[in-house]
Amino acid sequence: xxxxxxxxxxxxxxxxxxxxxxxxxxxxxxxxxxxxxxxxxxxxxxxxxxxxxxxxxxxxxxxxxxxxxxxxxxxxxxxxxxxxxxxxxxxxxxxxxxxxxxxxxxxx
Amino acid sequence: xxxxxxxxxxxxxxxxxxxxxxxxxxxxxxxxxxxxxxxxxxxxxxxxxxxxxxxxxxxxxxxxxxxxxxxxxxxxxxxxxxxxxxxxxxxxxxxxxxxxxxxxxxxxxxxxxxxxxxxxxxxxxxxxxxxxxxxxxxxxxxxxxxxxxxxxxxxxxxxxxxxxxxxxxxxxxxxxxxxxxxxxxxxxxxxxxxxxxxxxxxxxxxxxxxxxxxxxxxxxxxxxxxxxxxxxxxxxxxxxxxxxxxxxxxxxxxxxxxxxxxxxxxxxxxxxxxxxxxxxxxxxxxxxxxxxxxxxxxxxxxxxxxxxxxxxxxxxxxxxxxxxxxxxxxxxxxxxxxxxxxxxxxxxxxxxxxxxxxxxxxxxxxxxxxxxxxxxxxxxxxxxxxxxxxxxxxxxxxxxxxxxxxxxxxxxxxxxxxxxxxxxxxxxxxxxxxxxxxxxxxxxxxxxxxxxxxxxxxxxxxxxxxxxxxxxxxxxxxxxxxxxxxxxxxxxxxxxxxxxxxxxxxxxxxxxxxxxxxxxxxxxxxxxxxxxxxxxxxxxxxxxxxxxxxxxxxxxxxxxxxxxxxxxxxxxxxxxxxxxxxxxxxxxxxxxxxxxxxxxxxxxxxxxxxxxxxxxxxxxxxxxxxxxxxxxxxxxxxxxxxxxxxxxxxxxxxxxxxxxxxxxxxxxxxxxxxxxxxxxxxxxxxxxxxxxxxxxxxxxxxxxxxxxxxxxxxxxxxxxxxxxxxxxxxxxxxxxxxxxxxxxxxxxxxxxxxxxxxxxxxxxxxxxxxxxxxxxxxxxxxxxxxxxxxxxxxxxxxxxxxxxxxxxxxxxxxxxxxxxxxxxxxxxxxxxxxxxxxxxxxxxxxxxxxxxxxxxxxxxxxxxxxxxxxx
Numbered sequence: 003x004x005x006x007x008x009x010x011x012x013x014x015x016x017x018x019x020x021x022x023x024x025x026x027x028x029x030x031x032x033x034x035x036x037x038x039x040x041x042x043x044x045x046x047x048x049x050x051x052x053x054x055x056x057x058x059x060x061x062x063x064x065x066x067x068x069x070x071x072x073x074x075x076x077x078x079x080x081x082x083x084x085x086x087x088x089x090x091x092x093x094x095x096x097x098x099x100x101x102x103x104x105x106x107x108x109x110x
Numbered sequence: 111x112x113x114x115x116x117x118x119x120x121x122x123x124x125x126x127x128x129x130x131x132x133x134x135x136x137x138x139x140x141x142x143x144x145x146x147x148x149x150x151x152x153x154x155x156x157x158x159x160x161x162x163x164x165x166x167x168x169x170x171x172x173x174x175x176x177x178x179x180x181x182x183x184x185x186x187x188x189x190x191x192x193x194x195x196x197x198x199x200x201x202x203x204x205x206x207x208x209x210x211x212x213x214x215x216x217x218x219x220x221x222x223x224x225x226x227x228x229x230x231x232x233x234x235x236x237x238x239x240x241x242x243x244x245x246x247x248x249x250x251x252x253x254x255x256x257x258x259x260x261x262x263x264x265x266x267x268x269x270x271x272x273x274x275x276x277x278x279x280x281x282x283x284x285x286x287x288x289x290x291x292x293x294x295x296x297x298x299x300x301x302x303x304x305x306x307x308x309x310x311x312x313x314x315x316x317x318x319x320x321x322x323x324x325x326x327x328x329x330x331x332x333x334x335x336x337x338x339x340x341x342x343x344x345x346x347x348x349x350x351x352x353x354x355x356x357x358x359x360x361x362x363x364x365x366x367x368x369x370x371x372x373x374x375x376x377x378x379x380x381x382x383x384x385x386x387x388x389x390x391x392x393x394x395x396x397x398x399x400x401x402x403x404x405x406x407x408x409x410x411x412x413x414x415x416x417x418x419x420x421x422x423x424x425x426x427x428x429x430x431x432x433x434x435x436x437x438x439x440x441x442x443x444x445x446x447x448x449x450x451x452x453x454x455x456x457x458x459x460x461x462x463x464x465x466x467x468x469x470x471x472x473x474x475x476x477x478x479x480x481x482x483x484x485x486x487x488x489x490x491x492x493x494x495x496x497x498x499x500x501x502x503x504x505x506x507x508x509x510x511x512x513x514x515x516x517x518x519x520x521x522x523x524x525x526x527x528x529x530x531x532x533x534x535x536x537x538x539x540x541x542x543x544x545x546x547x548x549x550x551x552x553x554x555x556x557x558x559x560x561x562x563x564x565x566x567x568x569x570x571x572x573x574x575x576x577x578x579x580x581x582x583x584x585x586x587x588x589x590x591x592x593x594x595x596x597x598x599x600x601x602x603x604x605x606x607x608x609x610x611x612x613x614x615x616x617x618x619x620x621x622x623x624x625x626x627x628x629x630x631x632x633x634x635x636x637x638x639x640x641x642x643x644x645x646x647x648x649x650x651x652x653x654x655x656x657x658x659x660x661x662x663x664x665x666x667x668x669x670x671x672x673x674x675x676x677x678x679x680x681x682x683x684x685x686x687x688x689x690x691x692x693x694x695x696x697x698x699x700x701x702x703x704x705x706x707x708x709x710x711x712x713x714x715x716x717x718x719x720x721x722x723x724x725x726x727x728x729x730x731x732x733x734x735x736x737x738x739x740x741x742x743x744x745x746x747x748x749x750x751x752x753x754x755x756x757x758x759x760x761x762x763x764x765x766x767x768x769x770x771x772x773x774x775x776x777x778x779x780x781x782x783x784x785x786x787x788x789x790x791x792x793x794x795x796x797x798x799x800x801x802x803x804x805x806x807x808x809x810x811x812x813x814x815x816x817x818x819x820x821x822x823x824x825x826x827x828x829x830x831x832x833x834x835x836x837x838x839x840x841x842x843x844x845x846x847x848x849x850x851x852x853x854x855x856x857x858x859x860x861x862x863x864x865x866x867x868x869x870x871x872x873x874x875x876x877x878x879x880x881x882x883x884x885x886x887x888x889x890x891x892x893x894x895x896x897x898x899x900x901x902x903x904x905x906x907x908x909x910x911x912x913x914x915x916x917x918x919x920x921x922x923x924x925x926x927x928x929x930x931x932x933x934x935x936x937x938x939x940x941x942x943x944x945x946x947x948x949x950x951x952x953x954x955x956x957x958x959x960x961x962x963x964x965x966x967x968x969x970x971x972x973x974x975x976x977x978x979x980x981x
Binding site: 027028029032046047048051052054055056058059060061065070072074075076077 | 113116117120130131133134135137138139140141142144151156157159160161162163164165
């Protein structure tokens with residue numbers, strides 16, 4: 003895994019997580035993940051937009067038109083109820099897997 | 111809203127959503143740029159990757175392929191047209207035949223639980239009586255004893271005379287027990303069907319019309335129920351109309367309950383278990399199969415034999431069995447339909463090979479185009495998909511064309527099949543047939559499309575470098591093309607053999623001597639009203655009077671009465687198989703009892719028919735009811751039962767034990783069919799007991815027999831205005847008619863074979879033409895170096911010859927194997943008939959040579975200078 007790349011399968015969870023406090027537009031999502039990860043994680047445009055399309059299709063997020071801080075008309079993505087449920091279940095799964103991995107790493 | 115519907119929503123609003131996505135991503139990049147970052151990728155690729163998530167990429171690509179394919183096909187209009195034509199013919203033939211196979215063989219019977227319906231059979235196997243029918247007491251026994259059957263109903267057929275309307279007419283009548291239609295699960299189309307109340311002696315005569323008869327003769331009159339029909343001596347009331355359903359064993363005009371039939375109502379008929387007259391229809395109990403049902407009937411048969419040893423002597427080997435009604439209905443047509451369907455499949459295969467070859471040749475010209483597309487990033491899979499899309503589009507167009515052909519040809523095919531089964535009316539281009547056509551079209555497209563798509567390695571670098579097809583591809587492609595051409599030759603040979611064998615059978619059948627001279631003989635049936643003409647004497651008087659009226663009329667050369675015109679009845683007539691004994695000859699109690707077909711003939715009949723007298727004498731007018739009873743026997747009868755002596759003077763007796771003396775032996779007549787041996791026959795004079803059976807008038811005329819019909823009709827009406835005449839025809843027509851099935855099968859097979867040959871011939875032409883154009887340069891060099899044009903021509907033709915001869919060899923092997931399937935349809939023709947094989951091989955060789963010679967001649971026009979400069 004190269005530097006700044008995401009653990010496979012976790013991008014969706016991170017996107018859902020940063021949207022939990024409130025709606026964000028695409029660039030803000032990438033920025034937020036970058037900042038919160040202490041600039042460790044970088045979300046590429048090529049992964050962000052396919053992921054967002056999948057979420058729209060699954061009905062986890064909805065896009066609403068809004069105005070950005072740079073005064074551009076842009077879509078803000080917000081979580082739906084189904085999205086919240088999905089986030090919760092993904093976080094639970096992730097915790098379980100992480101606990102498992104840590105246990106192996108410590109005891110082996 | 112589920113994901114599925116959201117996907118559809120994305121598809122429907124694709125354009126707007128694409129715009130929005132592009133906008134989002136553009137803003138994203140602006141924001142990145144404003145922070146000084148420039149590391150974003152190819153925007154189009156990124157957008158496409160995001161759109162891919164919607165799951166409609168394949169559709170977009172398909173639409174693209176279709177658009178592109180359409181453009182290509184339009185540009186190559188010649189190829190497209192030929193391909194659609196060839197595929198359409200192949201698919202059309204298959205569609206038409208499949209619709210018949212589906213309607214007749216596959217579709218469930220339009221009766222309730224049709225698969226549980228069976229027909230019962232009884233036979234005296236050892237005395238050769240295979241179709242003997244059921245008596246009333248037997249039917250009762252089956253109802254009580256056969257545990258596998260939940261219901262047993264009876265049927266027999268009669269002809270009644272309908273006296274309404276302008277002219278008296280004969281109606282084909284099915285006489286059935288009250289619950290016959292309930293057994294089949296048929297609901298009335300109009301009115302009601304029979305009930306128990308209709309079957310008591312005192313009930314009023316009632317009538318149910320068949321759908322076809324009601325439509326044809328009463329114009330589908332909705333007020334038909336309640337109408338009165340005067341038939342024979344009774345007035346019948348119409349109570350209902352049947353829906354359009356197939357009828358077995360024949361299509362009847364009307365149905366009556368059993369009490370309406372005077373023969374069936376006879377007390378003797380009710381009690382005598384030897385009066386085998388009825389058909390037995392039955393329904394298997396749920397859970398019973400044909401197998402368990404047959405085992406059950408075997409038990410019933412053994413009980414019969416134990417209880418009534420006189421009726422079922424062990425020596426005659428009594429058996430009882432059943433077959434499914436569906437199998438019974440289609441038994442006669444199945445082998446032929448399957449052969450025709452197989453033939454149609456082969457035609458489609460040839461069409462496939464042909465179009466694949468055309469497409470291969472075209473591929474050479476498209477190599478550069480494909481190489482360019484590949485160089486621009488199209489994957490190999492994408493190119494293959496493009497080619498398959500094109501071929502499937504072609505075959506779908508062929509399918510539409512084929513469907514048009516099939517719907518036009520279907521009428522003809524249905525009329526043909528109707529000779530063999532009453533299910534023919536159910537044939538139509540239905541949903542399953544459409545599905546079949548769709549599947550066949552798509553599969554066809556994939557099959558012939560995959561040949562060019564996978565045949566080559568798409569050696570793109572070479573193609574680009576040379577600007578023309580690579581050498582390796584040429585060699586591989588040629589080998590494949592030759593193989594395909596060979597296959598076409600081989601399959602055409604097989605089809606031609608099928609047609610050839612059938613035609614040869616037909617010729618043989620036509621050459622069969624029927625045993626009589628049928629030119630200018632008019633035959634007219636006068637089915638006397640049995641309620642009015644109750645005995646032999648009444649009948650004889652009628653015909654004597656009729657002869658007096660007609661004899662001596664200009665053009666009438668001779669007249670006779672006979673019990674049924676030879677070869678009449680479309681092959682449905684059966685020999686009567688009456689058991690008999692020979693005087694002073696011990697009866698072998700273990701041996702099979704001999705049987706004979708009995709016909710009734712007036713004294714003039716043999717002379718009129720030109721049947722030769724072998725020994726003894728013909729009948730005379732002295733052989734009347736007061737004279738001792740006499741017989742004339744056929745030559746085959748004499749050979750079988752009196753091999754070393756003259757039968758004249760010997761006496762035989764039927765089951766009534768009354769002795770008759772044989773007074774003559776006459777030549778054999780093909781009474782029932784041309785393709786079987788003449789049956790052993792005994793002739794009874796129409797002037798002696800039983801003579802009322804001789805109700806067919808034979809009239810030899812001076813000119814066209816049809817000119818005398820109105821004269822005959824007038825004479826009949828003048829004696830009895832309520833007497834119809836039926837089955838008007840000539841003996842020659844009847845003979846031709848009996849060949850119709852073979853003739854039509856021959857024509858159909860020949861048609862398919864001709865189609866195949868034509869397709870294969872164009873295929874060969876194409877291969878040779880391509881060969882010539884590929885080798886133009888080489889030929890130019892040869893010519894420049896001094897080769898003679900004739901030598902070069904020979905070289906090219908020789909190469910095509912190799913393909914033809916190899917194809918022919920493969921075809922001969924396949925035909926030897928496949929033609930065995932046809933044995934059942936052939937008459938006195940071996941499936942390996944050498945003359946047919948040689949003749950067909952010569953025809954094929956000739957056509958193939960011409961087909962390859964014409965394009966090969968182009969080499970003689972090659973100009974060496976131009977050829978060398980080209981490329």
